[in-house]
Amino acid sequence: MIQALRISAIAIACLMFVAGLAASIWAIAGNPLPESLPQLLSENMSRSGVEHPVTAVLLNFRSYDTLLEIGVLVIAGIAGISMAKTTSLEDPELRTSDSLLYALQRWFVPLMLVLAGYLLWAGADRPGGAFQAGAVLAATGVLMRLGGIPMEFIRPGLLLRLGLALGFTVFLLVALASAIGGDAFLAYPPAMAKTLIVVIESVLTLSIAMVLLALFVSAPVNDAEDPEEGGSS
Amino acid sequence: MTLWLMAGLLFTPLAWAVLTLLTDFSRGRLVSWAGILVQVLVSLGLWLAVARDGGFYYGLGGWDAPLGIELRVDGLAVTFVLLTAVVAGACGLHAGAYIDPDKPWHRYFWPLFWFLWSGLNAVWLGGDLFNLYVGLELISLSAVGLVALGGQAGALRASLRYLLAALLGSLAYLLGVALIYGQFGTLSIAGVATWLSDHPVPSGSGMALALMIAGLALKTALFPLHRWLPPAHGIAKSPVSALLSALVVKASFYIAARLWLELGQPIGSLAAAQLIGLLGSAAVVWGSWLACRQQRLKQVVAYSSVAQIGYLFLLFPLTFSVSETVSLQAQQGMTLQVISHALAKAAMFLAAGNLILSVGSNRVDALAGVSRFLPFSLFSFGLAGVSLMSLPPSGGFAAKWLLLQASLGSGQWWWVLVLLAGGLLSAAYIFRIYRASFLESSGTDQFFHPSRSLEVIPLILAMLALGLGLASDQVLTVMALPFEGEGAP
């Protein structure tokens, strides 16, 4: 009874929240927009080094966001591997010998690798980019993993950690290089913008794929634990 | 020079996060100590630079707002950057000696620690609504990771609660950001404020501000959204608890305060301001009351955070529709409260960790008779308690004094009662611990003295919190520096 009452109270509150939110959205939609960012954006596109505006925003105009966001991703990856068994991330139970899956994977893996490469390349002038490519690459890894292909490199050793950190490191070094050159942090020299963005995007793709894959495969949970401070006695 | 300092400030924590990810705990400790040194020096340098030349906007990537992300480097921001350097540096040094280097998962402590630090710096300096969101997430996720690191089911439960609360708070904030962008077409706080200063307030922006502040209040654990905080802060390792209580909750509060100070006057309402103040007062009373009833030492300290956070929210009513003087007093009081609470609470958690290490139990009654051993940690705990009780000459007292002046000056005498009652209530839980330590009982002859380096750090922090009151005027002068509104240098 109390439970039902509580749920209905929450439901009513949520409905009111939706109504209020919708009313605000409706009101805002009716107001004129004081500032047009897209216009400013298109004026500066030529200086960004890429043709596609979303990529330009992500990797040039608001690259600091992207840098921190990769940091967030790496944090998740770290937290993931910190809870995995320390010797290996391999879970024998997950390795199937399903023939269908095996066949599928023979067809799909090369295709997906190509697709990932394409997405990365496409990012310069049409929808696509490091995230999409990285996601596809990670999916490839998942598929391979499910299909039983051993992936020795995915263990919480130095290699995996290097992989996690690679994209982030390169991004950071580029940012630093521009600062050492006397410019603001993350300011690319206009002449090199294109090259730098491509380099960053490529390593980011790898790193993103690595983080996602590590999170997926860190299956066996570590049993070891810390006692709480002073909790034992 | 300033440019280099800025780059160093942004670069160091991120770079050290990567470096320490590649090493194990012991080597990571050495690397981190070097990093702490660098970061403290850079923060100090930036603080001095701003103290000399005034603040500026720093356009990241060479792009100014609204197209790019601008960092607002003013006196307040650099003061908090320096505070972070001091407190996080102390916690890092303490953690290096406190945390067991042999547990394999502890190697991940350092990367998470550095990511947390970089998130904090991003928030103090941030001037862009969305960038602040990313900074907040950086802080929340690394904080959750630190709480959960190697923990038992209890720690995981606490960190899951923490994570869910933090995520909900972030989403509410982000929804507000979406509405703001939909309305104003810009993400820069300064841009929105400038536009509002010479235009009528558009309808619908109230909801945006309300959503953002509600989300941030959840992340700051404002009563009645505080339930996630004590388990998480109480169960984490002491250096982590110290970081969380001292700095992490302040980050979301800082954003809420910045939003309120820039946008609150046009968009907010008197009722909202008073409501937030009321919730803050309830937090002071309820948090202190619960702190009195906790059996475990660190839970007492954690509930004390809930209460102390309540004071901060008095900023909202005390800056809404009041004279310039009162508003300034309230802002200064809030700033001092943030600084002194950060120092005192970090000292308290670190000292509590040492005490738990010494007596081998996390219960308050286990402290019976420890004052006989004259442990430094108890002394540090006591000194930090003076600041939390806001007794003179601590920074907490200076903050309370300014808030009292602001309340009296604006005729909102009801907050005076809250401030005074809050001081007495905090005395109740702090004296409870003093009392436990003075009790002479026969069975407490076992006492393990932790190493000196562990004991000195909380003592220094507590001394700083205590001495802050005497130097308040100097600190406040730097924060009131002129701000040159021109674009990137």
Added chain:
Amino acid sequence: MTLNMWMPLFALMTSLMASLVIFVLPEQGYRLRTAVNLGAALVKLGIVAVMVWGVFHGVDYGLSFTMLPGVEFVLKADALSMMFAGLSAVLWFLTTIYAVGYLEDSPNRSRFFGFFSLCVASTMGIALAGNLFTFFLFYEMLTLATYPLVVHRGTEQALRAGRAYVIYTLTGGAVLLLAIAWLQGLVGDLPFREGGHFGDADPALHGSLILIFVLLIAGLGVKAAIFPLHGWLPQAMVAPAPVSALLHAVAVVKAGAFGIVRVVYDIYGIEASAMLGLLEPLAWLAAFTILYGSARALSQVDLKRRLAFSTVSQVSYIILGICLFGPVGATGGLVHLLHQGIMKITLFFCAGNYAETLGIHRIDEMDGAGRRMPGTSLAFTVGAFGMIGAPPLAGFITKWTMGTGALASNMDWVIGVLVLSSLLNAAYFLPILHRLWFREPRGSWPHERQWGRLETSAWLFWPPMLTAAMTVLVGVLASLPFSPLSWAELVVLRAYSS
């Protein structure tokens, strides 16, 4: 940047530094600790003596810096502050000697002496504070530093007393803070100034000023143990004797009384206080407390509790004195600040000697103790007669001056209060003296210790003898320069002339 500017800070720092050094010293470092303690006390005595001389000759000792926007931290020495500073410096020295003997072989001495010195530093700060804000700073510091001393024994009873003490004093502190903050918001930062600030206050402010005055007195009255805020004082007597002696005869209760004097003279000004009609109710309250404390003292069986209620009563003499609107009465009140301290500390030292040497805590155990401990009992007798007001001892000077002052300002009822209170004093002190000297000792003492040649340890024996001698001397030599009476006259002269 002259030496004079730093003198108040030096006076403060001697005890503060001693306290810090003592905290760091190991528990076993008995000799070194004693040396540090006595050395610091002597240095401070010297500094204070120099400052007394200087203030008499009109030297300006003052140090100030801005602590918060609009708030100054001010240390400054005037005649009134030197009165209190001198008292605590002299008695700190004696009490330190006493405490070294008293606490011999007891645990936690490092902690004890550390906080003890901290208390004295706070008292010094209270004495030298140059405005209400600074006063409040040290006033609260005193609360904190005293707590560990009250609960020093760590028994349940001590902890209960400590709790009562903290609840009373911190609540009082909060009320005081409210009053100070309000006053600051109303008229800004006010330094203590002879003659006060509100002689020509805007009539529109009168209502607020009266309310603030009530709050100030309520906040300060807790430490001054004015009825009905005195409840903590008798309980706090569980503390070791030196603590009761210095802190509850001198530092804590006097801090409250001193604060009231400051508020009436140096913030409001005596004329303004009278004009606002604040003095008369305060005088009635003080008079009631005097009688109430004495009456309660009558029924106490524990020696220290009887002395505690006697303190409740005696401190209000000071307040009553300053409420007598006139220079002579004020002199009587102020001089009692010193006289009461000297007499009461004598009594507490003696009570401690009885407890430590013979194990006597209750009055009915004291039969015949005068024969076993003639020196201590002589000192006790001098102190008790002083309290009663027998000429030519210290208490007589107080009561005589106050009585003259009361007549001069047409408050004849005060004479009645003084007489009645003296009778009550006699009624609760004379039976003790009777037991000491004229009753046969019972078989054996509850818990006797032998110390060799003297009746008790030399550390314990000499301090009460000295203070008893002072009780006699300040009475007999009251008219000499630098005697408490002359100094109080100097203070009053400066307060009324400006």
Added chain:
Amino acid sequence: MTAPLLYALAGALLCGLGLFGLLCLSHLLRKLLAFNVMGSGVFLVMVGLPQHQGGPDPVPQALVLTGIVVAIAATALAVVLIRRYYHLSGLTTLDAEPTSREGGQE
């Protein structure tokens, strides 16, 4: 009423739904899914609202892309935590204090 506005309104609805789920459901995975529903709602509002008047706007699209990655990271972290929590305590909700540690099957 334009299509982007419709998206935004649908986003508002999703936000409400997600919020309801987050508050009412007790199974941790369901809570997490509710969080993602709410997140999607927020992203819809974010993309839809500015494009209602100004036409295609790459900035919110980029923001949403960043937001999605952050949400993925948070979701992944939560899943990892939930799994370990389940492994250690055998519980899938936060309603009760974990007492036993028999553990669930992994």
